[in-house]
Amino acid sequence: MSSSKIFPRVTAPQLVRCKAEGRRIVGLTAYDAVFAAHEEEAGVDFLLVGDSAGNVIAGHSTTIPMTMEAMLFLTRCVSRGTSRVMIVADMPFGSFQISVEDTVSNAVRFLKEGGAQAVKMEGAGYLLGTIRRLVDVGIPVMGHIGLTPQRVNVFGGFNVQGRTPESANALVEDAKELENAGCFSLVLEKIPLELARQITESVSIPTIGIGSGPHCDGQILVNYDLFGMFEQFKPKFVRHYLEGAQLIREAVSHWVEDVREGKYPTAEESYSQRTVKASSGKVVPPEEE
Ligand code: KIV
Numbered sequence: 078m079s080s081s082k083i084f085p086r087v088t089a090p091q092l093v094r095c096k097a098e099g100r101r102i103v104g105l106t107a108y109d110a111v112f113a114a115h116e117e118e119a120g121v122d123f124l125l126v127g128d129s130a131g132n133v134i135a136g137h138s139t140t141i142p143m144t145m146e147a148m149l150f151l152t153r154c155v156s157r158g159t160s161r162v163m164i165v166a167d168m169p170f171g172s173f174q175i176s177v178e179d180t181v182s183n184a185v186r187f188l189k190e191g192g193a194q195a196v197k198m199e200g201a202g203y204l205l206g207t208i209r210r211l212v213d214v215g216i217p218v219m220g221h222i223g224l225t226p227q228r229v230n231v232f233g234g235f236n237v238q239g240r241t242p243e244s245a246n247a248l249v250e251d252a253k254e255l256e257n258a259g260c261f262s263l264v265l266e267k268i269p270l271e272l273a274r275q276i277t278e279s280v281s282i283p284t285i286g287i288g289s290g291p292h293c294d295g296q297i298l299v300n301y302d303l304f305g306m307f308e309q310f311k312p313k314f315v316r317h318y319l320e321g322a323q324l325i326r327e328a329v330s331h332w333v334e335d336v337r338e339g340k341y342p343t344a345e346e347s348y349s350q351r352t353v354k355a356s357s358g359k360v361v362p363p364e365e366e
């Protein structure tokens with residue numbers, strides 16, 4: 078998706094138009110400047126600084142411990158590494174449940190200090206008033222329903238949601254209410270593909286699926302899953318486009334071997350002493366810095 082010189086990043090209205098134009102939206106998570114730059118270069122539309130950082134970066138078993146300060150740090154890293162993609166910051170557990178004022182002030186920090194263009198919040202119902210207020214003050218909101226991992230303690234796990242007629246109907250209603258409250262898009266996580274299709278057809282904002290089948294208006298994955306870095310657990314919707322874990326282990330063990338055998342570094346990979354010109358007294362620039 079192209080961006081303009083006046084506003085160089087992909088915008089929320091552009092993503093909304095994708096649905097009407099039948100263009101599939103592509104999102105991916107990112108947590109640092111280097112990966113974010115590669116992902117942008119490869120053509121994604123938006124990067125989510127997900128609280129999944131709690132799992133893949135911080136090593137927690139849930140996303141619950143992630144804090145505003147940790148998420149702000151990661152968001153700043155991702156925005157410094159990119160210039161075109163839209164950056165969506167995930168509001169961590171506890172940052173949008175206390176009060177509307179507290180939520181607005183946390184979301185404002187993501188835009189002002191983090192360089193994000195939008196925030197994402199898990200849930201519906203009690204959040205509708207908060208979402209209206211955020212949109213009123215100028216903060217685009219991405220909704221997130223289905224499996225919302227911050228509710229793991231209520232769900233009792235990370236199971237598929239919306240499999241009963243009652244829970245499926247409730248999710249369709251949630252989606253419509255989130256659209257009415259002003260969300261510009263909706264993440265649908267781990268719900269049956271038929272339900273994802275029904276929700277996608279029921280709202281005019283784009284749905285972004287993760288583990289919710291092919292009928293959503295776009296897709297998102299956790300980048301570490303796409304890169305095959307996580308070997309302990311592979312949900313059926315994850316496709317490895319790289320066997321990253323294996324490649325990294327091979328590279329590191331090759332390096333370990335080279336160091337142990339004295340094959341790394343060579344003289345060519347080392348610096349020689351700088352020479353000083355006697356006449357001028359100036360230091361000769363080294364061949365490489
Ligand atoms: O935190 C995250 O990475 C997410 C995606 C799974 C949508 O919320």
